[in-house]
Amino acid sequence: MSVQSSVPLATREDLALAYTPGVAQVCEAIADDESLVHELTWVGRAVAVVTDGSAVLGLGNIGPRAAMPVMEGKAVLFKQFGGVDAVPICLDTQDPDEIVAIVTALAPSFGGINLEDISAPRCFDIERRLEATLPIPVFHDDQHGTAIVVLAALRNAARVLGRDLRDLRIVVSGAGAAGVAVTKMLISGGADAGEIVVLDSQGCLHTGRTDLNPEKAALAATTNAGGITGDIANALRGADVLIGVSGGTIGETALAGMSPGGAIFALANPTPEVHPEIAARYAAVVATGRSDFPNQINNVLAFPGIFRGALDAGATRITDGMKVAAANAIAEVLAEGELSTGAIVPSALDPRVAPAVAAAVAAAARRDGVLR
Structure with a gap:
């Protein structure tokens, strides 16, 4: 990294503008x-x-x-x-x-x-x-960047599978920063909250648990309408989607209970909760957080464009509407002919992504009325 001037500093006149005395005029203008x-x-x-x-x-x-x-x-x-x-x-x-x-x-x-x-x-x-x-704008990327890209990926996975996001039964393994944000983002994006089950290290979040911190308790109150209890195997029985944001390992016995033809996003880095080769035995669409496998869920698809759009619009904060707009923009970068089970999100290097996200976020900021 380095810091470089955006104007030349080759003459005394350049220096007089970039620093004293010229800079004083800028200071006075801002003071006013x-x-x-x-x-x-x-x-x-x-x-x-x-x-x-x-x-x-x-x-x-x-x-x-x-x-x-x-x-x-x-x-x-x-x-x-x-x-x-x-x-x-x-x-x-x-x-x-x-x-x-x-x-x-x-x-x-x-x-x-x-x-x-x-x-x-x-x-x-x-x-x-x-x-x-x-x-x-204040934005905790470990929460929201991950959640935005997961929503984009799941939208496109549903398109590839011929499914509707609202009809999917989703299990989120992990109730830390990413797990909480992913769950909230999926609900904001149209998933059925009652059909989402979130797990922490002690098992499924549900309203009968008394050991939950406020964030987990809030999730338990809005998700898991069926009141599923117990471990990951119980949660995955009949599930269409597994999103892993917890680390650790999820065994094949648990995976075998999933409905066929679904999706597994095993996002722990560097070791996914389920190795992609194993995940492919139980799901039609597999994604990881790694760059050496297809369908990398990478935050770089989100945060540069989100801040570019927010700064361009003069936004004072980043709303849920702006986050959903970012997810939709990422998903829509891939045209119908580009989508496949092995390509549900653009490459992190795709030059179309950041401009599309920035434009969508700026427009959403204007709609949400959060301009400076």
């Missing part, structure tokens, strides 16, 4: 009208990529310094695919109050905040508090 900061500085196209290093990839709580390579990579992807300047910021605290205070203090320097690799359930509270405080 703070909204000009989005036009006259890089704030309107800059995002902070913020982590506390508590839940990095599949590596866990490795701390802020070891998390920096991932944040740098994220910043590079922002620039490459969305034309968005991003700055990696690794905080040496895992206290939610301190994180909220620090990010709030940093916010005037940025047009958006991308929270990254912050463990659940702390991430839910941190994101909610920042959304309520800041007049700029």
Whole structure:
């Protein structure tokens, strides 16, 4: 990564404009009208990529310094695919109050905040508090980026299979940041909440459990209308779709109970919950989070275009409508002739994706009335 000037600095006149005395005129203009900061500085196209290093990839709580390579990579992807300047910021605290205070203090320097690799359930509270405080988009990518791409992929999987999203029985294995967000996103996108069963390490979420944190309890109240209890084998009996966002291994005995001709999205990285070769024995459509198998569920399909669209529109937050619009745009990049069981999402390198997502998100921001 590097920082480069967008204007030449070759002469004394260039320097006088880029710094003193010319820059003082810009400072005075912004002091008179703070909204000009989005036009006259890089704030309107800059995002902070913020982590506390508590839940990095599949590596866990490795701390802020070891998390920096991932944040740098994220910043590079922002620039490459969305034309968005991003700055990696690794905080040496895992206290939610301190994180909220620090990010709030940093916010005037940025047009958006991308929270990254912050463990659940702390991430839910941190994101909610920042959304309520800041007049700029706040987006925890581990939750919403994954969820948006899963919705896009499942829409297209349903098209390939000749099914309707609302008629699918869906099992979500994992009730952390990604699992909660995926479930909410699927419901927002049209899936039947009652036909979704979510599991954590103790089994199915249902209203009879007394050991659930508030996020899980809210899911239990809106999903699993049949009151299924027990383990993954119980949940998968007759299910059409398995979405794995938990790690661990799901055995073939459990998979054998699924309805034939469905879909398995085993998204744990680097080791999927179900190896694709095994998953193919029990499902017609198989997806993973890995780049060396077909149908990679990759967040890079979502976040560059989402922030590009939000910044272009001058959005103050990212609504559920904007997220669903992003998912639909990703799904629709693939024309009917491009869709197959081995291609339900575009390639992460497909140049059509970010512009399509940005346009859809900007339009949704205008519809939802969340413009600056």
